[in-house]
Amino acid sequence: MEDPHPHRSSCSALSIPDLAEGDGGSLPSGSDGRLSSINSSIRLFSEGEPIPMLKRAVPRIDSLDAEAMTIAALPNPATKERAFMHAVHMTFRTIGLVYSDMGTSPLYVYSSTFNKFDVDNDGFLDILGALSIIIYTFTLIPFLKYVLVVLHAKGTEEQLKGGSFSLYSLICQYAKVGLIPNRQQADDELSNFKILVPTQRLERALSLKERLERHTGFKTALLIMALLGVSLVICNGILTPSISVTSAVSGLTVAVPALPEGGVVGIAVALLLVLFGLQGFGTGKISGIYGPVMFLWFASLAAIGIYNIFKYDSSVFRAFNPAFIYIFFKRNGRKAWHAMGGLALCITGGEIMLADFGELSARSIQIAFSVVVYPCLLLSYIGQAAYLLDNPQMTNNVFYSSVPGVLLWPLILLATSAAMLASRSIILTAFSVVKMAVALDCFPRVKIIHTSKRVMGQVYIPVANGFLMIMCVIVTACIRSVYQIGHAYCTAVLGDMLVTTGFFTIIMVMIWQTSRVVAFGFVVVIGAVELLYFTAILLDVQYGGWIPLISSFFLVIVMYVWHYGTRMKYQSEVDQRISIDYMLELGSNLGTIRVPGIGLLYNELVRGVPAIFGYFMKSLPAIHSTIVFVCIKFVPVPVVPQSERFLFRRVCPRNYHLFRCVVRYGYKDVHKENHYIFEQLLLQSLETFVQKDAQEFALECNSVGVESDGSETDLSAPPEFYLNQAGSKDPLTVPLLESDTMQCLETLIDQSVESSFSDVPSGAPSSAALDEDAVMELEAIRDAKASGVAYLLGHAEVRAKKESCFIKKLVINYFYAFLSRNSRATSEDMSVPHTHLIEVGMTYMV
CATH class of the missing domain: 1.20.1740 (Amino acid/polyamine transporter I)
Structure with a gap:
């Protein structure tokens, strides 16, 4: 049968006459369909004109080819050389x-x-x-x-x-x-x-x-x-x-x-x-x-x-x-x-x-x-x-x-x-x-x-x-x-x-x-x-x-x-904690006036209401609408991952707007944050905590067939949450240094918003489905944040009780007091700005 396409070529390096002569002028079987698609792109030459050699196209590697060539067990000389x-x-x-x-x-x-x-x-x-x-x-x-x-x-x-x-x-x-x-x-x-x-x-x-x-x-x-x-x-x-x-x-x-x-x-x-x-x-x-x-x-x-x-x-x-x-x-x-x-x-x-x-x-x-x-x-x-x-x-x-x-x-x-x-x-x-x-x-x-x-x-x-x-x-x-x-x-x-x-x-x-x-x-x-x-x-x-x-x-x-004086001071703080019953008796206004703003009250306690808070309520004519008890604690590990840095829980019912935040560092961590960056990360984590709190409460209600109506709930002791405020997966991530720019802060905050929702359990309601109280609480926190953040610190003096022995009085009243007066101030150690600082003096009897 005569070939209906006399002018065709293959993608090999052979010329067209060579192909024709190789097999009586006919092409291999099955080649017609493959070659007809490129027939129109071949330049025709007259008889006797030299025919140039056709070049093979450069192979293209797509993502599948690249993935197929990546084998975990395949030795890579370049990697070995870099490792060496x-x-x-x-x-x-x-x-x-x-x-x-x-x-x-x-x-x-x-x-x-x-x-x-x-x-x-x-x-x-x-x-x-x-x-x-x-x-x-x-x-x-x-x-x-x-x-x-x-x-x-x-x-x-x-x-x-x-x-x-x-x-x-x-x-x-x-x-x-x-x-x-x-x-x-x-x-x-x-x-x-x-x-x-x-x-x-x-x-x-x-x-x-x-x-x-x-x-x-x-x-x-x-x-x-x-x-x-x-x-x-x-x-x-x-x-x-x-x-x-x-x-x-x-x-x-x-x-x-x-x-x-x-x-x-x-x-x-x-x-x-x-x-x-x-x-x-x-x-x-x-x-x-x-x-x-x-x-x-x-x-x-x-x-x-x-x-x-x-x-x-x-x-x-x-x-x-x-x-x-x-x-x-x-x-x-x-x-x-x-x-x-x-x-x-x-x-x-x-x-x-x-x-x-x-x-x-x-x-x-x-x-x-x-x-x-x-x-x-x-x-x-x-x-x-x-x-x-x-x-x-x-x-x-x-x-x-x-x-x-x-x-x-x-x-x-x-x-x-x-x-x-x-x-x-x-x-x-x-x-x-x-x-x-x-x-x-x-x-x-x-x-x-x-x-x-x-x-x-x-x-x-x-x-x-x-x-x-x-x-x-x-x-x-x-x-x-x-x-x-x-x-x-x-x-x-x-x-x-x-x-x-x-x-x-x-x-x-x-x-x-x-x-x-x-x-x-x-x-x-x-x-x-x-x-x-x-x-x-x-x-x-x-x-x-x-x-x-x-x-x-x-x-x-x-x-x-x-160490002994610090231990005695901590034990005194524990003994003088304000009871939750007393806080509940005071009501949501805490027996005083609540003004817009956020107060970060630094203390050493990891649980309970510190006694210094009572001194603030007595000394100040008003108290902030949102109070966070911040405890910076060093744990006996080298480094605390950034995703596990903040630990939040509620101190009183929701309408009190009282929270506890334990900020954990390892003994090798770099604790040198810019105060603005630190407070932004802390408050973003607080908002994330409120969202997760409401979502988990809704899940619990759904699991037992109860419909949440948004009524007030006593969450004085909810489970603790770990918050990933930077979306970091690196276990050696350390807090930001003072030299970091505001652009880095905005990136971190944006990432934290995304990561906070990515950690929500499957089936949890979205933020749009939060109950009315949770939405109002988030709005109150954001309004308080816009009003400003104040740092509440206690200037504590430790004294031995009158009935203490002579050695204890000597150690606490003289040696420890001398070291405390000549050590670095707490506000300086925490990089707290003086314009946002409120201090109240108090004495611990140990």
């Missing part, structure tokens, strides 16, 4: 922030150990014994305890950041061991509050939990342990800059032998003043140099160590035999115990592995230690020991004496830079723990400045910075001896490690539910080694160890007095 580069970047940051303190230990370990330890003719046994102790101590404490045990905990990584105080907060999450009774059942439903619950098979976990909750003595002991841990970290903030900078600058005595000791101390003090003076500028602009500088420092330590090993005595590796530890103690007896104070300096900085540095993860801390820190520091210690085997008399400044002459000046500059970075890291850690203590009412209120909008954990506290600077300069200028400062430093570090070990033992048994063998082995091995070092240091307490003991005792007293 991110891991490398985080490892560099970890080296600079976490391990800068530990990295400066080789500057002073051997010098402090052999300061009063004469090396005799058989001194190689003492040197190998000291090195063997360093090797196994460095392996047991930082590597085994922190890297392999603590940082391998699943599900509690964020809670562990922050040191001993975070561990105390983790215990408070699981067991009700807090001394301030403001914990609510709703707090246990926070997403970040969920932890491992013990099963019936693990009765020992339940038994320990019940025992801690039952006895007030155990609760007090746990609190004092946490306060001791905080105070020791603050002492580290004093001693670390002193010993690190002084040891780094001491290299000048090797380069310039004529330089007197006073010159070294003067240079160290000048550098310390510069260091503390720069704290207020934050770390944003210089954080990029932390990693490279410290990596170069660790590489230099390893290189010099290898050089010393091959140049002086490669037999130093015999120290890996633990028998030399036994020989060391047998040869030297009591003198060996005195040397333990200097050897313990090899693990200083290990406690910072649990510090809160924001985005650093446990995995990056483990990788950085295992790959870089551990091998480099071991090579440095081994290299210095090899140098001492060949030069046993050079024990005064071992590190700089073992450095080749051509590298001495570059190493002095690099060591000084590393010491400054190490000091900055421990100072930031001290600021972090003080912030946590303030959040949980264990430290007087102080001004806290957040120096980074990207990293939540970086803060600056001017009062703490001034205190640390003064104490650090005094210690450096008065003591001068690296040996004595090292003993003081070891006392603080090992005390903090013992506190951490005690908390971890409780966590392992009660929360992680580890086996008895593992928990017992952890206490016996790790706890025994730390206790051994601590008792050895106490033998030389007169050589500087008294500094952190006295300082920490003073700080613990201050923090406990503040």
